Amino acid sequence: MIDVTHQINAVRRKVGTRVLEAGEARTVTVSRTYDAPVEDVWDACTNPERIPRWLMPVSGELRPGGRYQLHGNAGGKVERCDPPTSFAATWEYGGEVSWIEVRLAPDAEGGTRLVLEHIAHVDDVRWAEFGPGAVGIGWDQMLLGLDAHLSSGAGMTPQEAEAWGASEEGRRFVALSSQRWCEANIAAGADEAAARAAAARTTAFYTDVPES
Template sequence: MGEILDEINRVHREVGTRKAGAEEAGTVLLRRTYDAEVADVWDAVTSPERIARWFLPVSGEFTAGGHYQLEGNAGGEILECVPPERLRVSWLSGPEPGFSEVEVRLAPEGDGRTVFELEHVAVVPEEFRARFGPGAVGIGWDLALLGLATHVAGGEITPEEAAAWQTSPEATAIVTRSAQEWGAAYAASGAGPEVVATTTAATIGFYTGA
């Protein structure tokens, strides 16, 4: 478990807000460095065959203006694609329309390393944000980045292994650490201690069933 906790600790997290038209959107940002070339990380996050190996199966038209659908998860439009630097997509899950976008940005760092940055900007119902804070979204992205880390390092996780891991004590420990880190990022953005404590606890419960 120590190695996976180390991967969680490698992520820098930020929480904020920005305007999305007339509404206020919440933002979560994750940044970390992978020991892989930019071209390889770019291929891992844009190739349908490789996305299925570390995240979820995906279908669609994989070009700017095309639409994609992750199996059992979000779908949307590919809004911007600038290889190998930037990918921006709408990120919609559920029948209700709304503003939600994800942008991935890559930059080389040193010899054979890549700085990976993911920002998710979304208008979230106030009652949901008040109950769970940013960790409800942030934990999901932490887990995705763990999968990407395993993949670019040459490892593979089968869907059966991933499903079994989600109910393991190790997964509970990882989710708890991730929620705590998002709580710290929330506090750094200006949230009060009581709000941070209650939203962190609610998010841990949401993911673990505790």
């Protein structure tokens, strides 16, 4: 059993913007603290033997300039790597390119604070339709998987993760995640009614439940 409410409350979510050379981009940021030292969290996030235990199989060269591929998901290029505190990479999926930055820092109690920022050019129409939850829910699921791995050393296979996502518990996790991303969107200045409508569409997409 997973304490869904605890896992949702453990994450901080932020929606914002960043100016890149190609123009203004949207950002979603997730952060949470893990009861593990920085070196262990870094190894879990960068070791190709451990990544499949909480995320999915990965291939390629996990080094600056190398390319990686998460099987069945995104791939990209490692642009920067500063062990054990940060790395940055492109996130290429569906013919589109965005960027991720991961930062690790020790907290006062011996744990590790992980911050992940996803930067993407998203057109206004698509943003209005689904909002930040379209990618934010996936990152919440990633943080959940990492917590399970760091806590137990084990993890879920992609098949087990998919089955859990279809369960009542997994669907509740998605619904709560979508709700929190809606709140972050409103806090960032989005129109409340539009943000809630976008969140409802995103929840329906992830849970395959038609909108009421």
